[in-house]
Amino acid sequence: MSTIGFIGLGTMGRPMAANLVKAGHEVKGFDVVSDARDRAVEDGIKVASSAVEAATGVNVLITMLPKGDHVRQALLVADGPLSVLAPGAVVIDSSSIDVPTSRDLHERGVELGIEVLDAPVSGGLAGAQAGTLTFMIGGAAETVEKVRPLFEAMGSRTVLTGGPGSGQVAKAVNQMVFGSSLVALTEAFVIAERLGLAPQKLFDVLSTSSGDCWALHNFCPLPGLVDGSAADNNYAPKFAAALLAKDLGLAATAADSAGVELVVGRGAKDKLDELSIKDGHLDASAVITKVGLK
Template sequence: MSVIAFIGLGAMGGPMAANLIRDGNTVRGFDLSKEARDAGAANGIEIHDTAAAAVRGSDVVITMLPNGAILDDLMLSKDGLLSSIKTGAVLIDSSSIDVATSKKLHAAAKSGGLHCLDAPVSGGIAGAKAGSLTFMVGGSSETLDLARPVLESMGHTIIHVGGPGSGQAAKTCNQMLFGTTLTAVSEMFVLATALGLDHETLWNIVTQSTGDCRAIRNFCPVPGVVLNSAADKEFSPGFAAPLMLKDLNLALTAADAVGQRLALTEAATNAYSTLVDEYGALDCSAVIKTMSAQLETVK
C-alpha cells in the first residue's frame, strides 16, 4: 500500500483521506484548521505541523484546496511545496480550480520529475464519506494507471477526460450546467407558487416529464417535497452557495479565455452573488431566496 500525503482535510478532504486509510494506506495529513486536523487524527491520519513535512517521502500527494490562488501559492511559489516532494511521486490535485492554474501545475510538476493529474470530483460530502465520488481526470493515461488504485479508494467512477487541465475543464462545464439548472428550477417554483400550483404535485409531474433533472430531485428548493432536503432544514448547506458561486465564476473565466459569452451563466452568477451577499453560506438551493423574497411559501 502507498504512503499518501493529503493536504486539505476539510469537509471533502477529511472523509476522502479516511477512505484511503480504510483501504490500508498510510496517510499523512495537513490542514490549517485545528478542527480539521483533530478530526483527521481521530480517523487515523498522521497529522503533521506543516504541509512540507506531510509530503516529504510520500509516494502520492493529494491536494483538496479552496481555490487556485491558494494552490498556486502553496505549490508554485518560490518556496513552494513541489521542491519537498520526492522525484517520481504522483501529484493529484482534486481541488476545483481554473484551467490555467491547473496547466501551470502540470508543467511545473513535470519539470520537477513528478507525475501529475488534475482530478476534481463530483458527489459532494455524501459521496466523499461513502467513497463513491466521480473523478474527472486530466493528465496522461500512464499517470492515471499509477494513480488508479488510490482514486478507487475514494470513488466509484473514474473518467479520463484528456490532457493536462481537461479534468478541471470538465468539472467547470458540469458545475455551470448544475448552477444554471438549479436557478431555473427555483424560478419554476416561484412561478408555480404565483400560479397557485401545489409544489409536491408539480415535483411529481416534472420528475416524470421533460423537465426532470438532478437539480430538482436532489436540491429541490422548496420545503415539504423531498425528504431531508436542505429546504426542509432552513437551507443548512450540503453544497454551499459560495462554492457554487466560485464554480460559476470559473466557468465565466474559462469562457472569457476562449471568447465565448455565457448569458445564462451570467444570470445565475448574479443570483448567487446576491444570495451570498445577503445570506452567506446557505445551501446552493437557497438561490430561490434571491427571486422570491415576497413569497412566504418559498422563503
C-alpha cells in the same frame, strides 16, 4: 499499503483522506486550520506540522484546497512540497480551480519530473464520506493507472477527460449546467406558486417530463417534496451556496477565455453571487429566496 501525503483536510479533504486510511494506506495530512488537523486525527490520519512535512517521503501527494490562489501558495512556491518529492512521484490536485493555475501546476511537474493529475470531483460531502465521488481527470492515462487504487478508495467513477487542465474544464462546465438547472427550478416553483399551482403538482409534472433534472431530485428548493432535502432542514448546507458561486465564477472565467458569451450561465452566477453575499453558508438551493419566494 503506501504512504500518501494529503494537503487540505477540510469539508471534502478529511473524508477523502479518511477513506484512504480505511483502505489500508498511511496518510500524512496537513491543513492550515488547527481544528481541521485535530479532527483529522480522529480518522487515523497522521497530522504533519507543515505541507512540506506532509510531502516528505511519499510517492503520492493529494491536494484538496478551496481556490487556485491556495494551490499556488501551497505548491507553486520555492522550497514548497513539490521540492521534496522524488522524480516520478504523482501529484493529484482535486481542488476545483481555474484552468491557468492547473496548467501551471502541470508545467511545474514537468520541470521537476513529477507526474501531475488535475482531478476535481463531483458528489459533494455525501460522496466524499461514502467514497462514491466521480473524478474528472486531466493528465496521462498511464499516471491514472499507477494511482487507480487510490481513486477507487475515494470514489466510484473516474473519467479521463484529456490533457492538462481538462479535468478543471469538465468540472467548471458541469457546475454551470447544475447551477443553471437549479436557478431555473427555483424560478419555475416561484411562477407556479404565484399563479396558484401547488408545489407538489409541479414536482409531479417536472419529475416525469422533459423538465426533469438531477437538481430537482437532489437539491429541490422547496420543503416537503424530496426526502432529505436541505430545504427540509432550513437550508442547512449539503452544498453551500458560496461554493457553487465559486464554481460558477470559474465557469464564467473559462467562458471568457474561450470567447463564449454566457447568457443562462451568467444569470445563474449572478443569483448565486447575490445569495452568497450574506447567506453563502446556506445550501445552494436557498437561491429560491432570491427569486421572490420567502
